[in-house]
Every structure is written in C-alpha cells, then in structure tokens.
Amino acid sequence: MPLRPIITLPDKRLRLVAKPVAAIDGEVRALMDDMLETMYEAPGIGLAATQIAVDARVIVLDVAKRRDDSARADPICLANPEILWASEELSSYEEGCLSIPEYYEEVFRPAAVRVGYFDREGRRREIEADGLLATCLQHEIDHLNGVLFIDHISRLKRARIIKKFEKAAKLDAPEPKRPPRGSRADAQKPGAASDF
Ligand code: GNR
Ligand code: NI
Numbered sequence: 001m002p003l004r005p006i007i008t009l010p011d012k013r014l015r016l017v018a019k020p021v022a023a024i025d026g027e028v029r030a031l032m033d034d035m036l037e038t039m040y041e042a043p044g045i046g047l048a049a050t051q052i053a054v055d056a057r058v059i060v061l062d063v064a065k066r067r068d069d070s071a072r073a074d075p076i077c078l079a080n081p082e083i084l085w086a087s088e089e090l091s092s093y094e095e096g097c098l099s100i101p102e103y104y105e106e107v108f109r110p111a112a113v114r115v116g117y118f119d120r121e122g123r124r125r126e127i128e129a130d131g132l133l134a135t136c137l138q139h140e141i142d143h144l145n146g147v148l149f150i151d152h153i154s155r156l157k158r159a160r161i162i163k164k165f166e167k168a169a170k171l172d173a174p175e176p177k178r179p180p181r182g183s184r185a186d187a188q189k190p191g192a193a194s195d196f
Helices: 026-041 131-144 155-172
Strands: 046-048 058-061 076-086 090-097 100-110 112-118 124-130
Touching: 026 046, 026 058, 026 076, 046 131, 058 131, 076 124, 076 131, 090 131, 100 131, 100 155, 112 131, 124 131
Parallel strands: none
Antiparallel strands: 046 058, 058 076, 076 112, 090 100, 112 124
16 A cells, blocks of 8 residues: 555644554565655655554655655655754754645754664664754654644744634535434424524
C-alpha cells in the first residue's frame, strides 16, 4: 500500500505522541518507502508518520533544491529521531504543513540542530543541520510529539486557523439523519422544541 492519505486539521490524531519503533525491520522500511512516495507526490519536503495516522516515531525528508516533480533527490529516513543539541541562535522561515493545507506563517526556531536517529539500515547516526533542513527536522520531530507549527505562532492566529478548519470540517460532514417529515418519528412530542 504505497500512497497513504495525509490527515489534516482538525483530526485529533495529529495531537498524539508517537511510539518509538522497537527495531528497523521490513515493516518500518516499507513504512519509510511509503512515506517518501507520499511526500514526493504531495509534494512536500518532509513527512512524519503521524501525518498518515501511523503511531511510530518515523520521519522522512528531502529538502534538495533541484528536485524534479515527484523525483527523489536526497531522501533521508529517520527512526526515533531526537534533538541532541539546538543553537541559541534562532532563525525564521515561512512554514507550511501538508496537514494544514494552504496556510503559511513565519516561525522562529533554533537556527541549527544536531539530531540522533536510526537510519533505514538500523544504524545509529547523527546529522547536524542548519537552514531549511534544520527547520524541517524540527517541524517533523514536533509532529511525532503532537505539536504543529501553528503552536509556535501567536494565540490569536492559531485560534483563527483552528476555527477555520473546524468550520470547514463541519460543512463537509454529512447532514445528520432526520426522519422524513410527517413520519411517526417526526411527530412533535408535547413540549418538544421545534426546529425553529
Ligand atoms: O512541505 C513542507 N514544507 C515546509 C516548509 C517550511 C517548513 C516546513 C515544511 S514541512 C512541509 C511538509 C510537512 O507538513 N511536513 O510535516
Ligand atoms: Ni507538517
């Protein structure tokens, strides 16, 4: 099952803290492959397992500049990533998120980080990053902790965007089932409030 659907706000599963993977086995490698495919197809520069509703601490990234449509340039897969060091210095990026479509806002984060993780072959590795890769690593690790980039912006902006997505989800939801007009179930009970 290669392409996986990406869940979006206000899906509560985006707020779950993901479980560490016990070992890098075939199942985890298959998950990484599906995530890369899903990320390239979206397209995005990073994806966390949380975003496809999988409870595992796995992220994938590819921030390579010259990336043809849906072509892999420089993919990285990380299992159980953890931030070992973050710079005091901050930098800002206009961030977006596949789980919060069409919303972009400036976010301040540490400009550089060192991240420990297990790679696709199960080897322990460390990566030191700055620029967009540092931002993206932090954005994806946040996802594994149920944190979204809107948690790093002002309360007012956050409340506004959450409300917008909640409203859209309500409008998309199927109408609640009502008995047909005039049916026995539709009969007004004495004292019951009318629809109006
Ligand atoms: O595709 C993505 N672009 C992006 C741009 C700036 C900062 C972070 C990101 S990550 C995002 C894909 C995504 O939602 N990953 O979780
Ligand atoms: Ni995201």
